[in-house]
Amino acid sequence: EVQLVESGGGLVKPGSSLKLSCVASGFTFSSYGMHWIRQAPKKGLEWIALIYYDSSNKYYADSVKGRFTISRDNSKNTLYLEMNSLRSEDTAMYYCAKSGYFDYWGQGVMVTVSS
Amino acid sequence: DIVMTQSPFSLAVSEGEMVTINCKSSQSLLSSGNQKNYLAWYQQKPGQSPKLLIYYASTRQSGVPDRFIGSGSGTDFTLTISDVQAEDLADYYCLQHYSSPFTFGSGTKLEIK
Numbered sequence: 001e002v003q004l005v006e007s008g009g010g011l012v013k014p015g016s017s018l019k020l021s022c023v024a025s026g027f028t029f030s031s032y033g034m035h036w037i038r039q040a041p042k043k044g045l046e047w048i049a050l051i052y053y054d055s056s057n058k059y060y061a062d063s064v065k066g067r068f069t070i071s072r073d074n075s076k077n078t079l080y081l082e083m084n085s086l087r088s089e090d091t092a093m094y095y096c097a098k099s100g101y102f103d104y105w106g107q108g109v110m111v112t113v114s115s
Numbered sequence: 116d117i118v119m120t121q122s123p124f125s126l127a128v129s130e131g132e133m134v135t136i137n138c139k140s141s142q143s144l145l146s147s148g149n150q151k152n153y154l155a156w157y158q159q160k161p162g163q164s165p166k167l168l169i170y171y172a173s174t175r176q177s178g179v180p181d182r183f184i185g186s187g188s189g190t191d192f193t194l195t196i197s198d199v200q201a202e203d204l205a206d207y208y209c210l211q212h213y214s215s216p217f218t219f220g221s222g223t224k225l226e227i228k
Binding site (some may be wrong): 008035044045046047059060061062080095099102103104105106107108 | 153155157161164165166167170171176208210212213216217218219220221222
């Protein structure tokens, strides 16, 4: 059974940093690209980052480019999202998702940016 | 960037009825290489993460009931839910995974009368 479990969220102040993790199981993690997607409270879904299976390519939404970094450790079956210079508009539930058409999603982790 | 225009914003139907949700992309999602449309549909029930229903515009994900039908090609796509059940209460989103930045439709809220 495919499982994706996010962690690392919390309440932080504007301008601070946070690193999210997504631990994968039930599939060969090192063979698949992975995404991060977020959803602000009561809002729709926003894709924010993609990393290829071998970390050879990374893509970002303009809203996070230069502030967020996606990475992975295939030896640990873990995907990361390092978030810097956080703003109030980054407040959202953050999901990791597997593969090209986002076939499996984690349960999400909440990030709240507030003073 | 590819813009996804999804409609309607919301709809309310009785159990047993059929609903249609539309998604229009600003560019074709049809790959000339493999003739696949890079359009997916998701269901998000209250308090849950999104779940894949349909990929490549019309391929049903394993375990998804056959009352969920995806259709369309190029720039115009439709999700049809026939014989709506109370458990189908959810938000529905389309997604283009043709090119980065990947973009979602704005969502459709399905309510059951």
